[in-house]
Amino acid sequence: MPTLAFSVSTTASSVPALDNYFKESLNTRDGLPHNTINALAQTADGYLWFGTWEGVARYNGREFRIFDRSPETGLPDVGVRTFHLDQHGSLWIGGSRGGLVRVKEGNWQAYPPLGVLINRLLLDTQERLWIATEGQGLFMQDSLGQRFQYLRADGLPSEQVHSLIEDNDGRIWVGTSDGLVYLDEQLRIIQPMMPAPYNSVPVFALALNEQGQLLVGTERGLFLSTGPTAEPITVLNNVPVSALLFENADVLWIGTIDRGLLRQHGGKTEELDIGQGLPNNRILALLLDGENNLWVGTNGGVFRLRDAPFSTFSTEQGLAGNFVRSVLSHSDGCLYIGSSRGLSRYCDGVIDTIDLSAVSVTGSRCSA
Structure with a gap:
């Protein structure tokens, strides 16, 4: 059935509906080595990087180049679990068998592997590399390449570490399979003093909002922490959160373990799942590229959302x-839309229906 589609400009307060985004999926049929996309990154040269269980895929917008185990890469295994783009523009790659590689301006530098799956990487402002592992705790590699390990005996709630972030005060927050802790300036592990819903549960994702407050994504929901001793605020309850990304101060994208992709804006939560084109409901990674495309790593390939130049109204x-028969742009700044069932008016992002029985005509000017 015909509907109305026309170009509209968006402002900071106007966010397109999810249904109006251009959607595209890429998978092994398009050249990816594997359909599970564990990690996403974009380097300064514009290349997009996809981490999969069958190697690293670099994408130039038309085709993929695959990097796997080889003397060039130094990767001990093809499986790649995580990326970290540091403040110097280097891309760090963590592998399924503990492979650790840094890519800078096309040069691959391998470090001694850890022999365990690496879940997350973080180069902090003190140039220390933090390495979260699946079963061997947390490692810190200093600028000289020396490594120090943190285990349960050192205060970790679990030696399965899933997430890392540095806050504005230099604290290193560590999400484990059994709760959240942080390291202070003396690199001591501290548990938040306030009892919180993210204690004793898997913490999969961490992010900072514009105010520097910590968002904590867990198996049981999403929570906002305003400080180590503050009582957390529940943002989403009973939603298993796997990835977080701020598009800007007002828009938050949330990847979930089994419920697809969520977007929060203006107090509203929207959902996009396989019924709306998402290749798989398990979200593993999120990336906003330099052209404001949202890339979503899933278990069924990579998914791209782009703000389309046209919006559809029905x-x-x-x-x-x-069934739209005519459209008129009026001097009052509104758009008038005539259809088989009446006249509508589009003003300031709002559509309303005009009661024609209440309209008077004076000359050529109409008023409602």
Whole structure:
């Protein structure tokens, strides 16, 4: 059935509906080595990087180049679990068998492997590399390459470490399979003093908002922490969160373990899942590229969302009817839309229906 589609400009307060985004999926049929996309990154040269269980895929927008185990890469195994793009523009790669590689301006530098799956990497402001592992705790590699290990005996709630972030005060927050802790300036492991819903549960994702407050994504929901001793605020309850990404101060993208992709804006939570084109409901990574494309790593390939130049309006958005016969741009700044079921007016992002029985005509000027 015909609907109305036209170009609209968006402002900071105007966010396109999810249904109006251009959607595209890429998978092994398009050249990816594997459909599980564990990690996403974009380097300064514009290349997009996808980490998979069958190697690293570099994408130039048209084709993929695959990097796997070889003397060039130094990777001990093809499986790649995580990326970290540091403040110097280097791309760190962590592998399924503990491979650790840094890529800078096309040069691959391998470090001694750890022999265990690496879940996350973080180069902090003190140039210390933090390495989260699956079963051997947390490692810190200093600028000289020396490594120090943190285990349960040192205060970790679990030796399965899933997430890392540095806050604005230099604290290193560590999400484990059994709760959240942080390291202070003396690199001592501290547990948050306030009892919190993210204690004793898997913490998979961490992010900082514009105010420097910590968002904590867990198996049981999403929570906002305003400080180590503050009582957390529940943002989403009973939603298993796997990835977090701020598009800007107002828009938060949330990847979930089994419920697809969520977007929060203006107090509203929207959902996009396989029924709306997502290749798989398990989200593993999120990336906003330099052109504001959102890339979503899933278990079924990579998914791209781009703000389309056109928005579509139908009766679901408030049109009187879906069969549009005429459109008029008025000097009052509104758009008037005539359909088989009446006249609608589009003003300031809002569609309403005009009651023609209440309209008077004076000369060529109409007023409602």
